[in-house]
Amino acid sequence: MNAENLIGFENIPQTIPHFCIESFRRNSKPDALAYKLGDTWHKISGTEAIERVKRIALGLSKLGVRAGDRIAIISENRPEWSLVDLAILSLRAVNVPIYTTQAVEQIRFILENSGAKMLCVSGKKLFKHAEEAIRSVEQLERLIFFEKDAIPENDRRAISIDDVEEHGENSELTSFEDELASVTKDDLATIIYTSGTTGEPKGVMLTHNNFVSNIVAISNGLPIKNSDRSLAVLPLSHIFERTVFYVLCANGVSINYCASFDQIGTHLHEVRPTIMTAVPRLFEQVYHKIVKKGKSAGGWKTRLFNWALEVGQDYWLAKDTHGSISPVLAAKHAFASRLVFSKWRDGVGGSLRFFVSGGAPLSKKLSYAFWAAGIPVLQGYGMTEACVASANRSEDNKVGSIGIPFEGIEMKIADSDGEILIRGANVMKGYFQNPEDTARVIDAEGFYHTGDVGYVDKDGHFYVTDRLKDLFKLSNGKYVAPLQVESLLKQSPLVSQTVVVGSGRKQVGALIVPDWEALKEVLKDEKIDATGTREELCENPQVIKRIQRDAVELTRELSDYERVKRVYLLPREFSIDKGEMTPTLKIKRGVIDEKYGEAIDEICGS
Incomplete structure (x- = not known):
């Protein structure tokens, strides 16, 4: 130890x-x-x-x-x-x-x-x-x-x-x-x-x-101090927060409980945490809220905000890829940090040393924005069957990766299908009263088969590209990893939820639940008629075209077959009650494909 x-x-x-x-x-x-x-x-x-x-x-x-x-x-x-x-x-x-x-x-x-x-x-x-x-x-x-x-x-x-x-x-x-x-x-x-x-x-x-x-x-892997303060936001019933509680408690960290997401804003200011766990959904909401506020300021304030965002992306891209940072770019970033990003830091309490993010991939754009603002986000990786297996380190971070395995944990990529495999004392004993399923996921060598597809780079950093079962094949034989495409679409402030679809169809499409408040403001600014019910707006060609514009722009750097060509708007969010999501808010893709089959045929071609 x-x-x-x-x-x-x-x-x-x-x-x-x-x-x-x-x-x-x-x-x-x-x-x-x-x-x-x-x-x-x-x-x-x-x-x-x-x-x-x-x-x-x-x-x-x-x-x-x-x-x-x-x-x-x-x-x-x-x-x-x-x-x-x-x-x-x-x-x-x-x-x-x-x-x-x-x-x-x-x-x-x-x-x-x-x-x-x-x-x-x-x-x-x-x-x-x-x-x-x-x-x-x-x-x-x-x-x-x-x-x-x-x-x-x-x-x-x-x-x-x-x-x-x-x-x-x-x-x-x-x-x-x-x-x-x-x-x-x-x-x-x-x-x-x-x-x-x-x-x-x-x-x-x-x-x-x-x-x-x-x-x-x-x-041994993360710089946790017994003088740290944390805010427990994610549910303790989930393996991520449960494990983190034990880690922080053993290290003498003061743990402050947050009963619901609605309380996060006030709790951040009152607790002023120095270390905290979160999921991409939280970062997306915080980012969109900041962008909305910055762009609505008007005049020189909005121009300064936009300039700071661009500088932040350029600066952290150079840092992340070990490129050269010119004295001019460094000076611009310092200026942006003092005038704009300092308010971001205050928004999360002003004392945060780092976030650990898990549960799903966080897009590079959002990661760069937070890192540039002086709010480090360390992406980690784990699952119920193997607790927390890997994470980036403050001194060895690669945006987009899930980092390197923690001490005593082996991770490798299966030669046959690119699946991520894990072995170590962290891997579960098995499934309760279910030896058959246990044998299916833990092989003879003791490796747990995660069901995630990924790769490892020359420096030992692992990357998740998607769930093995979520990969789908278009009618032209090309495979699409929907999770990666969805993380790009969520960069749009107009998107609340999205599911990328197209299995067995001609092209990729996206079912999108808009952020209705943000959408109506944009429609008003762009002189697009925003009257009518949500259902009516979902069928309005101008509204569809406006959100489709974001989807096309955000996926333009992907291969042509992976790009979102058309979108279908939905008036209400996917939910647990309707059987469309799990209790941990993962999309049940099979249910979505069946429920919205006609809509998917419409935008993807049957």
Whole structure:
């Protein structure tokens, strides 16, 4: 172990609760965890966090939780999520997280398939959403509510987390140390159900060692300080944020919870994070908001803004490709940084050292814009079955790549089809009660087959081009990687969502859900009639032509067969409720192809 914050951790049991509790104890921070209630931020010290984990663990034990029992959690980000998680793991029990966006049928499936003994629910809203599934699952012995006023009157199984802690407080705290001492690195820590784009979710089994090996590897690879502050925005039910929580907690970082994307703006200003994780969707929204504000300023301010954007792209292109930066370009960038980009930095709190981005590729244009503004974005790569496998480093970043593997993790490209393969202590134990699917994705040599297609450059940086199953072939035999084309289209401020289509057709097209507010402003500025309903605007030839212009321009540097020739506009966003997206907001391409088959034929040719 080389990470400064983890010195001595090699001498303690290699489990998640041992690492987190030792960090809470060692760093003894007054703001180890923090959350906002109403207008006030509340802090939980490292000492208090340890005591609460102990009380919750002993309370759960009194309620009958034993080693190997599965305890499910459905909640937005809040301290209770993490404290209960650590308590569950301290008992050698297994945490089964459920996305707050999961459909009722999937919630029922996860609870039944995992054999969950208890379920933790945050409050009334989520209970109401999941109630039908909860009431139909007979094996649930207890419902534990984080908010006392959410407890239903007619359910004897219901109890509040406060009551659980009270049960624990009356236990001998020495027994907690006995429970904790029994946890081993090979124990199962969690079953996370993948939000697959086809079929039923599969339960990914991850051990303590899967996570701890990742904690150590990432801590050795990224410059994390125990003086850092983070803002937990992505759902803790997702492997990315869950892993990052463990990494930051072990390193003594102060963790501030953000319950929803709506709160990000105010939380950034109040917390002033120094390190943070995000997904491309967030960067796209922030970028489009900044561009909209800059271009609406008018006069010399808009000209200065546009000039700064161009300078930033030129400057970071030269940096990224190791080209020469002339004294004139360097001076222009310094000027743009002081007058324009300083406001960008203030917008994310003014103290950010770096973002780590995951989940999908971020376009080069957006990456260059943020790097040029002094907001480093390190693209990473991972998945539920292999935690976090790789990332760029501050001192070794290549925009567009997913970086290099973390210590102890092997990655390679399959000779047969270009698939990215991963081997290491981070790779899952297997799929829960599903040896057939496990054998399909983990080969005899121990390599996990990711399903992603990519390549590796001469410097060892890996690149993802698309999902193997998402590649489609045009009628002329040419293959298209839709993910890359979609990342280009999302650079347009007029595009909210897009799906690139054309499988088996003559040409590539795009289904686009416009950003209606931005679109109407542009139509007004360009003297195009913007009256009518969304449905009417979607059929307006001038409106279609205007968005198509952006699509053609943004894809013009691709090969001719990959370029978007025509677009089809949709009035409403793709959604989980309509079965078009997974709980992690991945597009179900098969559903889209079937649902919008006639529209696809219209723009792509049958």
